[in-house]
Amino acid sequence: xxxxxxxxxxxxxxxxxxxxxxxxxxxxxxxxxxxxxxxxxxxxxxxxxxxxxxxxxxxxxxxxxxxxxxxxxxxxxxxxxxxxxxxxxxxxxxxxxxxxxxxxxxxxxxxxxxxxxxxxxxxxxxxxxxxxxxxxxxxxxxxxxxxxxxxxxxxxxxxxxxxxxxxxxxxxxxxxxxxxxxxxxxxxxxxxxxxxxxxxxxxxxxxxxxxxxxxxxxxx
Amino acid sequence: xxxxxxxxxxxxxxxxxxxxxxxxxxxxxxxxxxxxxxxxxxxxxxxxxxxxxxxxxxxxxxxxxxxxxxxxxxxxxxxxxxxxxxxxxxxxxxxxxxxxxxxxxxxxxxxxxxxxxxxxxxxxxxxxxxxxxxxxxxxxxxxxxxxxxxxxxxxxxxxxxx
Numbered sequence: 001x002x003x004x005x006x007x008x009x010x011x012x013x014x015x016x017x018x019x020x021x022x023x024x025x026x027x028x029x030x031x032x033x034x035x036x037x038x039x040x041x042x043x044x045x046x047x048x049x050x051x052x053x054x055x056x057x058x059x060x061x062x063x064x065x066x067x068x069x070x071x072x073x074x075x076x077x078x079x080x081x082x083x084x085x086x087x088x089x090x091x092x093x094x095x096x097x098x099x100x101x102x103x104x105x106x107x108x109x110x111x112x113x114x115x116x117x118x119x120x121x122x123x124x125x126x127x128x129x130x131x132x133x134x135x136x137x138x139x140x141x142x143x144x145x146x147x148x149x150x151x152x153x154x155x156x157x158x159x160x161x162x163x164x165x166x167x168x169x170x171x172x173x174x175x176x177x178x179x180x181x182x183x184x185x186x187x188x189x190x191x192x193x194x195x196x197x198x199x200x201x202x203x204x205x206x207x208x209x210x211x212x213x214x215x216x217x218x219x220x
Numbered sequence: 221x222x223x224x225x226x227x228x229x230x231x232x233x234x235x236x237x238x239x240x241x242x243x244x245x246x247x248x249x250x251x252x253x254x255x256x257x258x259x260x261x262x263x264x265x266x267x268x269x270x271x272x273x274x275x276x277x278x279x280x281x282x283x284x285x286x287x288x289x290x291x292x293x294x295x296x297x298x299x300x301x302x303x304x305x306x307x308x309x310x311x312x313x314x315x316x317x318x319x320x321x322x323x324x325x326x327x328x329x330x331x332x333x334x335x336x337x338x339x340x341x342x343x344x345x346x347x348x349x350x351x352x353x354x355x356x357x358x359x360x361x362x363x364x365x366x367x368x369x370x371x372x373x374x375x376x377x378x379x380x381x382x
Contacts (some may be wrong), residue, residue, distance in 0.1 A: 003377045010329075011345045013322030018346065020235040020319075023252060027231050027259050034263055035223045 221266040230262055230269070233276055235319070237283040240312045244287040244305045254290060258283045280309050329379050337372035340365060 001009075221229075237258060241251035262269065262279060272278045330338050340358060343349045351362050358365065 003380050006380055007373070007376055010322050010326040013319045014326045014346055015348075016319050017235075017323035020238060023238065023255070024231050024234045027234060027256065028227055030256070030260070031223060031226060031231070031263055034260070 221269050226263060226266050229275060230259070230266075230279065233279045234259065235316050236276070236309075236312050237279060239316050239319075240280060240283055240307060240309075241287050243307050243312070244284070245290060250290065251287075254286050255283060258286050277309060280312070329376055332379070333372055333375060337368055337375070340368050341372045341376075344369060 234255060237255045238251055241254045242248055245251050245254065258279070261282065269275055269278070330341060333341065336358070340354060343354050343357065344351075349357075351365060354360075354365055355362055360368075
C-alpha cells in the first residue's frame with residue numbers, strides 16, 4: 001500500500017471516529033430526554049398520591065370538627081368563613097352553599113375561591129351583586145382570620161382575572177392580564193405547612209392566601 | 221443503574237454496535253437507526269443491566285438480534301438464523317480499535333503541523349468543505365489554499381514514512 005493510500009485510511013478512520021462521537025452525543029441527549037420524561041411521570045404519580053393523602057386528612061379534620069361540635073354545642077358553625085380582603089372589606093364564604101357575599105363595595109368582578117372539602121376542590125363563583133350594593137353579613141358568629149394565617153397577598157390589576165390552583169403542597173396564583181391580551185402568567189406559588197388545606201381567594205384588587213391549618217376560631 | 225452510569229458504560233459501546241450493524245446490514249444509516257433502537261431498549265432495561273456480567277456482550281447480542289430482525293423483514297422470506305452474516309464480537313472489537321488508533325495517529329500528526337496548515341487540512345479532508353468555503357473562512361485565495369494543502373500533505377506523507 002502506498003503512502004497516499006495510508007493517509008487516506010487515516011482520514012477515513014478519523015472521520016468515522018468523529019461520526020461515532022456525534023452519534024454518542026445524540027444518544028446521550030436522547031437519554032437525558034427520556035430520563036426527564038420519566039421523572040415528570042413519577043412526579044405526577046406522586047402528586048396524585050399526595051392529593052389523596054390531603055383529601056383523607058381533610059376528611060378526618062371534618063369528621064373531628066363535626067364530632068367536636070356534637071360534644072360542644074357552643075362551637076361555632078364552621079361552614080361559613082369570613083376572609084378579610086383588606087382593612088375595610090371582607091367577604092363571607094359559605095362552603096355549603098358555595099356563595100360569597102361581600103361586606104363592602106368590591107368592584108363587580110367574579111370572585112373565585114378554592115376550598116378543600118373532603119376530597120374535592122370546589123370552585124365557587126361569587127354572588128357579588130353587579131349593582132355594587134353592600135351586603136351585611138348575617139352571621140351570629142364571626143371567625144376573623146388572624147394575620148398569622150396570611151401566607152401571601154398580591155396586588156392585582158384592573159381587569160385582571162386571578163385564579164388559583166393547588167398542586168402538591170403548593171398553590172399557584174395565576175393571572176391573565178387582559179392588558180397584555182393573551183395567555184396566563186404565574187404570579188407566585190406558596191407552600192402550606194404540613195399537609196393542611198390551603199384556602200385562596202382572589203378578585204380585583206387583591207388576592208390572598210391562607211393556610212387553614214393555622215386558622216384559629218374565636219368565638220365572640 | 222443511574223443515568224450517569226448508563227452514559228459512562230453503555231453509550232461508549234455505540235461504536236462497537238455501529239460497526240457490527242453496518243457489517244450485518246450493509247447500510248450506514250440503517251445501522252445507525254438499529255443501534256439507536258438498541259440503545260433505547262437498553263435504557264429501558266437499565267435496572268436489569270446491573271445483574272449482567274458482561275454488558276458489552278449483552279449489548280452486542282442485542283444489536284445482532286435486532287439486525288437479524290431487520291434482515292428477515294427485508295428479505296420477507298424465510299431466512300434461517302444460520303444465513304445471517306456471522307461476525308464475532310472480537311472481530312468487531314479489533315476493527316473499532318483500529319479506527320481509534322488510526323484516528324489518534326492522524327490527530328497527533330495534524331497537531332504537529334503549523335496552525336494554518338492544520339486548519340485547512342481539517343476543513344478540507346475531515347469536514348469535507350469545498351475550496352470556496354475554505355477561501356471564505358480563511359480569507360485566502362484558492363491558489364494559496366492549494367499550496368498550503370500540498371505542503372501539509374507532503375509533511376504528513378514524510379511523517380508516515382518515518
